Amino acid sequence: MTEPDLNLLIALDVLLAEGSVAGAARRLGLSASAMSRTLSRLRATVGDPLLVRAGRNMVLTPYAEEIRERAQNAAFEARAILRPPSNSLNLATLERHFTLRTNAGFIEIFGAALIDAVAAVAPLVQLRFMPKPEKTAKYLREGLIDLEVGVLGEMGPEIRLTALYRDRFVGVVRKGHPLEQEGEMTPEKYAASGHVVVSRHERGTGPVDVLLAELNLTRKIAAMVPGFPAALAVAQASDLVALVPETFLLNQPGLYGNPGEARVHIFDLPVKTKEITISLMWHPRSEVDPAHRWLRQLVMSVCRERVPG
Template sequence: MAQLDLNLLHALDVLLTEGSVTAAAERLHLSVPATSRTLDRIRKATGDPILVRAGRGLVPTPRALAMQPRLHELVLEAQALLEIGLDLDVASLERTFTLRANDSLIGPLASALVERVHPVAPGVRLRFVAEGEEDITPLRNGTIDLEIGVIDHLGPEIRTSPLHEDRMVGVLAAGHPLADGKMSLRRLVSVPHVAVSRRGVARGALDTALDDHGLRRTIAVVVPTFTSAAHIVLTTNLIGLLPERYARQLVTTSGAHVFDLDIDLPLLSISQAWHVRHDKDPAHRWLRHQLRLAANPTSAHDGP
């Protein structure tokens, strides 16, 4: 390990995190052949295969697994060391930020965030990944920089900041027979619904609220994402419930009919979350501020 070029540490960290030469190449902004050559250099320097073939993928060797936690800490420490005493120059900033959110948030937020970031920081790449299980590990190990969504308390090492509140609204395809007139609860349950659940659970907050009115809806299909639900709603006679910001985009792009629900449902409090080690990182603070403004353009809050 003493012979290892320190410039390879970051590449090794990314390779072990991704477990894929192709995915690592994308994060490193290198070609796949160049990343493969980098892996070969790492193997020669360490005297270990590092990643070995397992079926169609790659898995780390025992030695690679043993070094990974300390390696990642070293990479983060080196990055922080280089930023000490430097004023942030976003115009010359070269950095990839990974943000995790569900699809209904990525749609409205991504375009607004790109419009804010790209003109002033062309070297910044925004990498959105799909929502996963609520777990602090990706924030802790740096796999993701920001978590965006309805976030519960994740412990003392995770910081959160509110972005905006949203609510659920009903959505119908353009020209749906129920699009005319007020949507009463009885009309709402007269047509089958599409439900959204990552875990495949059909029953949700609306069903609990309908119980209080002695009503029950029919669930025709359960899908894992709001994008899937929107596609089904727009091409069938089913009703769907979607976050309002996302639903309003559908009105613009497809002419969907959006209506208020005549029933009380919990508001969606959307926040961003990050690991405490990023609190004072100038680039990370800048990104959090841009995200807050993208989520709420009328905000005058200038804090980190």
Template sequence: MDRVDLNLLMALDVLLDECSVTRAARRLGLSTSAMSRTLLRLRSVTGDPLLVRAGRGLVPTPHATALRDRVRDVSRHAQTLLRPSSDPLDLATLESTFTLRANDAFIEFFSVPLLQAVTAAAPRVRLRFAPKPDKDAGPLREGRVDLEIGVVDAPTPEMRVDTLFVDHYVGVARSGHPLLHGRKITPKRYAACGHVASSPDDMWREAVDDALDALGLKRDVRIIVPGFTHAMRVARHSDLVALVPRSCLGHAPKGQSAVDSGLQAFDLPVPTPSFTVCALWHPRMDVDPAQQWFRDTVISVCRDAYPQGNAGIY
């Protein structure tokens, strides 16, 4: 059997990540012509064009798209295997892409401060935020995700878990909404409003519905959107009210109108449970110095923004 040059693995990983011979060459410290020759070798080895011209850029073939995640996973494992565990981590020269899986609200409010913290310490590190349509542990288990942010509903013995903060739900409506003025916000008045619900699937029932059911009340849900940021956008431009984590309002005091956003928060007229937001990762990432640094950075940014005992964001 012909021997395969395993150096091609790293080149393929970078080429599929960049979809550009020039950018891939820059990342690997090669000339553009050398990178072009490497792509030719990869095409010969795989029997596939891998990257083809589309306008002024390159796009992956179906075979390259199918290979991308597996190549990235194997490349990372190889780098971890061959990196001496005693070598100190040099953040100034660290070149890596860390993938964080989180919902849209986390990305909305934490992507910028996290980018700032990461760039300040490791300017060559890249962040990738992956969507979170469900709570399947497969991406963590398979190494496609480095860290996940979410609420742990059930024991996760295989995963490592660290608590970030506690959050709770509030209602939001546009400034000037009739519900917010005059009479007290009662369960009956609240339920009678038109509502926007947040759910990534068809299971749109939210925390407040159980409390309303106990009183014989039901929300009038007019529209269902994938996430909290979408719900806030709808509430801002309509007479619908939304249910969101307290921290979706940033640092505006509870009950105070958020002038910039055109929204005002209010306490729910029925009790709803608080929830704990956690960071999760697979045990195989425990001792990797770069992974440890990345986890510590994410956890520090979250806790600095919302110290324990205060509302966080989910």
């Protein structure tokens, strides 16, 4: 049996990642005609068209979709074997950009400190923060990002992770709000108030509502907003109650730091919600990369310094 040309593996990985002959040609430094010939060889080798025309664009065949991640991992392993990573890492001359997929709250709390920490030892390294509208392992699996920060969720068994810190939700109202004057917070007082909630879903309900329902109580949700900064702004300017992560308030010391000047009142929820573990996640392909390992350790150090314990 004739052995397959393993040089085609790299071309296959790039073609499936780009979904375009022209894009793959640019990445590999080939002409469009040379890339087309390579695609023809790949089609003959695997017995599948791989890329087919759909209007003006090319799309992957079902088989190509099925093998895309395997091809990417195989190409990565082949490169690692032929170019084993060096154990030495010169941060002063390291030129690299890393992409982190996080929510806006993480950037507000830790972004500046992390950027400063990187610049102090690796001035040629660039960080790119990518928004996180949904939970999915796609970006790590396809190598589109280097790190993801968030709650584990449905990320897949192969994803590596380590806990960064633990968080919990607290209630926030404006200074002088009736709830601040009424003493001990009870589930009844809390539920009877109007609420502004952060939600990507139409219902806007969550674990707090489940716990209140066990007491035959229901919150009145007056407004839903897309993020915690908006919820906090609404709570400051109204009689609505906001529900925000405690760590989010780390970046808002002027709101509550000086009791005489505080603009909000923060209180523990009258129902016991579970703590949230915020994790750092990465794909196994980056496990032994020295630069990636350095960045992981730096993110952990910055987070744990700002959220001790």
